[in-house]
Amino acid sequence: MRALLIFILILMSACEPTPTLERFGGPTMGSSYSIQYVRQPGGPAPEQVQAEVEAILQAIDARYSTYRGDSTVSRFNQLAANQCLPIDADLFELASFGQHLAEQSQGAFDLTVEPLLDLWGFGPQAREMHVPDPQALARARQRVGYRHLRIEGEALCKDAAIELDFNSIAAGHAVDLIAQRLRAMGIEAFLAEATGELKAVGRKPDGSAWRVALELPREDRQIARQVIDVEDMAVSTSGDYRHYFEDNGRRYSHTFDARLGRPVEHDLAAVTVLDASALQADGYSTVLLILGPQQGWDFAIAHGIAAVLVTRVEGGFVSRSTPAFERLVKGE
Structure with a gap:
């Protein structure tokens, strides 16, 4: 029995x-x-x-989407200077966050960079990737600057013919x-x-943590530089190795410093950020990549950002993790 x-x-x-x-x-x-x-x-x-x-x-x-003529951002971009567009709460949140990043980075990050992307060949209106002539660059830079963008109540307004890019x-x-x-x-x-x-x-059904591979920036293939356990956390990696062109032996990536009106020219190849918010991780990985190896590191330390910065050196790459990143990976 x-x-x-x-x-x-x-x-x-x-x-x-x-x-x-x-x-x-x-x-x-x-x-x-x-x-x-x-x-x-x-x-x-x-x-x-x-x-x-x-x-x-x-x-x-x-x-x-800047590739759709009927998107909200495209309709805003089509407005002339000194006009406004009513926006919903979602766009209000993203525009506010973008302006916050611009203020924090002193204009290095800038939502109004779209004319530069088009001019250099990375935007939806671009024909080919190329280095623009100085006159064309000077004209485009007159239409770039986060201070030309403002939020008034439930409307997004511009005081110059700026165009936004939320990518x-x-x-x-x-x-x-x-x-x-x-x-x-x-x-x-x-x-x-x-x-x-x-x-x-x-966690997964067997009780184990989700595992995420952090890429080593290589043009020919993807290599897992580090595999980490992630729980209740977002991961964002920004790099200059996915979208770029070369001209006269120089490399131009799709990562722009709006203050200079051109792609960044430093040795920081990739940045990974961990944060409870995917939006925050996405935004700050871009900010750090724009700022470069030393300014990006200083910014991450000053703001307590959990980040890994991967810098090009002769013969390979060097990775540097912030204390906040190390604590999160260790589960502290």
């Missing part, structure tokens, strides 16, 4: 549903997104979750919105990624 009872208990436990790891993904923002989530018994099916995620991504695209922070913001939606659906553990920006919450 005892053996029979044990056998029945084993059968009952074997029939109990267990959590499963679901995966899906697709194209977005000129790149891709991917979602992994732990589906508890009775939890939402992948088709339902994917529909919710893609609705968020489509809304982000409708607001911030440096929109993907991180999308990941935060996805994370909020997944949690609202009762999903307590997931890894959400969009165009390389990601956020990990909870």
Whole structure:
């Protein structure tokens, strides 16, 4: 009888549903997104979750894509100087954060950099990547400057013919919105990624942490420089090795210092930032990359940013981690 009872208990436990790891993904923002989530018994099916995620991504695209003439940002960019455009709370949040980063970085980071991107060949209106002539550069720089942008109530206003580009922070913001939606659906553990920006919450079904590989910047292939456990944290990496051109032996990346009107020219190749907010991680990884190896390091230390800075040196790369990064990786 005892053996029979044990056998029945084993059968009952074997029939109990267990959590499963679901995966899906697709194209977005000129790149891709991917979602992994732990589906508890009775939890939402992948088709339902994917529909919710893609609705968020489509809304982000409708607001911030500079490749769509009907997006909110494109409509603002088409306005003449001294005009305003009513905006929703989402765009208000991103514009406010972008202006905050511009103030903190003394204008190195700047949402109004779009004319420069087009001129150098990196923007939606560009024909080819090239070094512009000085006269064209001087004209474009007259249409750049975060101080020409202001928020008045529920409207975004310009006092010059500036054009905005949110690509440096929109993907991180999308990941935060996805994370909020997944949690609202009762999903307590997931890894959400969009165009390389990601956020990990909870743990995998076996109880282990989500693992994220930090890339070593190489043009020919991707190499994992460091693999870290991530829980309830976002990870953003910005680098100059994915989108660039060379001219007369010089390298020009898509990372611009708005103060100079040109791509950055220093040896900082990549920056990874950890933060509870994907938006914050996305924005600050860009700021540090613009500032360069020493100014970026000083900025990260001064603001307590958890970051790894990867600098080019003769024969390879050197990585330097801030104390805040080391503490997070150690779980302190």
